[in-house]
Amino acid sequence: MTNRTRAVVVGASMAGLFAAAALADSFDEVTVIERDVLVGPVDRRGVPQGKHLHGLQAGGLRSLSDLFPGFEDDLANAGAVRTDVQSDIHWYLDGCLVKPEPSGLIGYASSRRLLEHIVRTRVRALPRVHIRDGWDVLDLTTTADRRTVTGVRLSRRADGAAATEVRADLVVDASGRASRSPQWVTELGFAAPEVTRVQVDITYVTRQYRREQHHLDGRVGTSVGVFPGSLHGGTLLAMEDNTFMFTAGAVYGQEPPMNDADLPAYVEGFASRDFADFLKTAEQITEPVRTRFPASIRAHYEHLADFPEGYLVVGDAVCSFNPVYGQGMSVAAAEAVLLRDLLRADRARLAERFFAGATEIIDIPWAITVNADLRFPEAGAPPTEEAKQFNAYLRHVYQAASTDADVGAALLRVIQLVDAPDRLLEPTLVERVMRALPGT
Numbered sequence: 001m002t003n004r005t006r007a008v009v010v011g012a013s014m015a016g017l018f019a020a021a022a023l024a025d026s027f028d029e030v031t032v033i034e035r036d037v038l039v040g041p042v043d044r045r046g047v048p049q050g051k052h053l054h055g056l057q058a059g060g061l062r063s064l065s066d067l068f069p070g071f072e073d074d075l076a077n078a079g080a081v082r083t084d085v086q087s088d089i090h091w092y093l094d095g096c097l098v099k100p101e102p103s104g105l106i107g108y109a110s111s112r113r114l115l116e117h118i119v120r121t122r123v124r125a126l127p128r129v130h131i132r133d134g135w136d137v138l139d140l141t142t143t144a145d146r147r148t149v150t151g152v153r154l155s156r157r158a159d160g161a162a163a164t165e166v167r168a169d170l171v172v173d174a175s176g177r178a179s180r181s182p183q184w185v186t187e188l189g190f191a192a193p194e195v196t197r198v199q200v201d202i203t204y205v206t207r208q209y210r211r212e213q214h215h216l217d218g219r220v221g222t223s224v225g226v227f228p229g230s231l232h233g234g235t236l237l238a239m240e241d242n243t244f245m246f247t248a249g250a251v252y253g254q255e256p257p258m259n260d261a262d263l264p265a266y267v268e269g270f271a272s273r274d275f276a277d278f279l280k281t282a283e284q285i286t287e288p289v290r291t292r293f294p295a296s297i298r299a300h301y302e303h304l305a306d307f308p309e310g311y312l313v314v315g316d317a318v319c320s321f322n323p324v325y326g327q328g329m330s331v332a333a334a335e336a337v338l339l340r341d342l343l344r345a346d347r348a349r350l351a352e353r354f355f356a357g358a359t360e361i362i363d364i365p366w367a368i369t370v371n372a373d374l375r376f377p378e379a380g381a382p383p384t385e386e387a388k389q390f391n392a393y394l395r396h397v398y399q400a401a402s403t404d405a406d407v408g409a410a411l412l413r414v415i416q417l418v419d420a421p422d423r424l425l426e427p428t429l430v431e432r433v434m435r436a437l438p439g440t
């Protein structure tokens with residue numbers, strides 16, 4: 001008989017790896033089960049979105065530095081590009097350029113595959129964590145009364161080898177947007193969470209290029225956001241190995257071109273000349289790849305009155321955000337910090353306490369995304385009166401940010417999930433916004 005405690009995590013993508021680091025703080029053993037075979041910084045089948053641009057918000061970087069001390073050094077050593085978010089990247093929001101000035105808000109630009117590899121390397125180095133890759137979690141095992149999860153059943157991907165079981169005191173589902181948790185908990189006799197869905201019908205098309213010194217005058221990137229009446233945008237960002245990644249994104253059924261020859265004419269419509277100028281000389285090094293993303297999806301686990309003991313759901317499996325705002329990884333990192341801190345205090349009523357905390361983490365980025373998305377008539381669902389008023393004020397903030405760098409810094413700190421949106425409503429800031437508007 002042993003008293004050793006074990007947690008199992010389903011999925012070794014970002015949310016699963018972050019959760020494993022959090023759990024290693026309180027459990028004797030943590031087993032992460034991933035269906036893909038994991039080798040180096042390469043794209044993989046289980047994470048099709050990984051081929052597209054993945055921005056890590058400054059807020060997410062802070063959570064990761066908390067989970068993995070020295071994380072910024074890991075990024076820099078692996079070749080991620082250190083940036084001052086405001087001066088090194090040009091941000092066009094509703095067509096207004098945020099005044100580029102040094103802000104001290106620091107980010108790192110890298111491919112998603114490299115970022116995941118760096119995190120995985122840190123997690124693999126944790127003595128209590130073991131990643132079991134190439135194995136598919138089939139379902140949960142439970143006590144006879146089906147109220148407590150006791151582990152998972154798995155089979156080997158390569159040959160479908162007969163199912164084996166892994167026992168656990170806690171199972172954490174980090175299997176992403178297609179999570180089977182709603183189905184699994186219903187099969188145990190619990191209610192499935194209600195789901196909120198906001199249609200966005202986005203298509204991303206991504207290509208990579210060789211980076212040369214003169215590109216963007218040496219800056220790290222340019223990003224042009226979509227807004228009502230302008231359904232096409234994109235981000236060009238420098239990353240490791242002297243490359244640029246360019247992800248073009250179009251919403252509500254519009255499509256960026258897959259044909260390379262059509263791209264220069266396509267970017268002529270963008271608010272910034274940077275894309276057209278870049279394409280004149282840039283050497284393309286990858287074929288275009290395309291991914292479609294129909295809708296943001298939020299599962300309201302926090303509303304469930306009854307939930308299996310020994311079971312949690314994290315990351316995209318709880319909330320999968322419109323990717324345009326680059327929030328998913330940062331939210332997953334904040335959830336992992338929450339999980340670590342809750343476990344340090346007490347294991348009682350863990351699911352209830354975790355889902356209550358996670359929903360607070362999700363609320364702000366969800367409001368940022370959904371308020372922005374419901375501005376589009378194509379969304380087919382008008383925003384609330386309150387959201388309409390806030391959106392009208394945000395238009396003023398965007399305009400003011402193009403001439404007042406401090407307003408720009410405050411805005412970027414909100415978008416980068418460092419400060420709450422309330423910051424933009426502080427009287428001194430409102431005054432600056434109004435003062436900066438043309439004709440005032």
Ligand SMILES: Cc1cc2nc3c(=O)[nH]c(=O)nc-3n(C[C@H](O)[C@H](O)[C@H](O)COP(=O)(O)OP(=O)(O)OC[C@H]3O[C@@H](n4cnc5c(N)ncnc54)[C@H](O)[C@@H]3O)c2cc1C
Pocket residue numbers: 010011012013014015016033034035036045046047049052053054055056057135136137138174175176177204291293314315316317323324325326327328329330332
């Ligand atoms: C096009 C696109 C662009 C994005 N851009 C950004 C961005 O710029 N910034 C940002 O922060 N976020 C972005 N995101 C979101 C980001 O990719 C996710 O939030 C992040 O990967 C965390 O997701 P996750 O780990 O919860 O799930 P996923 O990344 O989907 O990973 C789930 C993992 O579970 C594994 N798995 C699934 N089922 C099983 C099973 N039964 N057994 C074993 N393993 C299983 C899968 O193989 C996979 O490894 C983007 C998303 C999309 C779609």
